[in-house]
Amino acid sequence: MTAPLPEVVPTGFPPPYPTAGGRFRPGQAVRVRHGMALGHLRTPFYLRGRVGRIERICGDFQNPEELAYNHRNGMALTLYRVRFTMAEIWGETAERPADTLDAEIFEHWLEPSDAA
Amino acid sequence: MPHDHDDHDHAHGHHHHGLSPSGHPYRPDDDTALSRFQVMEIALRELLIEKGIATAPEIMAQVERMDARSPALGARVVARAWTDPAFKARLLADGSAACREMSIEVDALKLVVVENTPQVHNVVVCTLCSCYPRNLLGLPPDWYKARAYRSRVVREPRAVLAEFGTHLPDDVRVQVHDSTADMRYLVLPARPAGTDGWSAERLAELVGRDAMIGVTLARAPEEPAPA
DSSP states (O other), rough: OOOOOOOOOOOOSSOSSSOOOOSOOTTOOEEEEOOOOSSSSOOOOOGOOOOOOOEEEEEEEEOOHHTTTOSSSSSEEEEEEEEHHHHHGGGGOOOTTEEEEEEEGGGGEEEEOOOO | OOSSSEEEEEEEEEOOOOTTSSOOOOOOOOOOOOOHOOOOOOOOHHHHHHTTTOOOOHHHHHHHHHOOOHHHHHHHHHHHHHHOOHHHHHHHHOHHHHHTTTTTTTTTTTEOOOOOOSSEEEEESSSSSOOOOHHHHHHHHOOHHSSSHHTTTTOOOHHHHHHHHHOOOTTEEEEEOOOSSSSEEEEEEEOOOTTTTTOOHHTTTOOOOHHHTTOOOOOOOOOOOOO
């Protein structure tokens, strides 16, 4: 059974850092890729495969997976804050299912989710 | 003479397993080998100086600049937000720009300010390492960097908050912020009751480091100030 998605109230202001727009919009349901990759990654394991909602668009930033190897001329990627319920992250062992967690996730780690 | 006292029950010479004359335990000498990163820091610093890229005084000045940062900066920002609603709105929209307005050097810090409300309590962590708004709070406390805090506060935030003496009502949602990428987070605590008419300077004294991380609340006026 899918845990309920968190509520997201729009911030009411535009992203403070430049962005080309990105693929996802605030409030949209997204799933963090269940990917395994080598190298320097900023997507915590405990969020992989989890479904949340876009809380806000932060802006476009260089990919840390490239920067870690001093590749500084890559294309900037859109960075999002994604909100999850503790129920979604920890399942039945969540301390308080309706508490929430926000994390910054780059666009290439996110895919659309058809969760309501 | 180093051993001219007559307290023969006391440890002498190099066997410092007793207490110092002032009653403190002796700290063992730190005679271990340098770690890889300590060696790398020395090598890089010496190379920068040898190649003329930076001078030793410049490096010292930068270290001193970093050491001079303290939670008092963040407290000024919080107190301003409590007393100036238009500033608060700008702070929530773009934290770094609002800090620059106050002539606080934020450098490349990309600040997101999250506000505690009667419905939501915010708490900040970096599970991957120790990301922290250093320009506003100085160096992070050791517990913030420890694996126990980093792993537990995302798993059982209420239990962790309780260990800091913070007990939240059941109808308050805990909102954990994991700073996994480019943003850094500062919690805007709720203004304590009984502070109507206080100046920003006086209010800032109620705002401690831990309240801006989100593990405690701002100090109430009737609570004693920390020692």
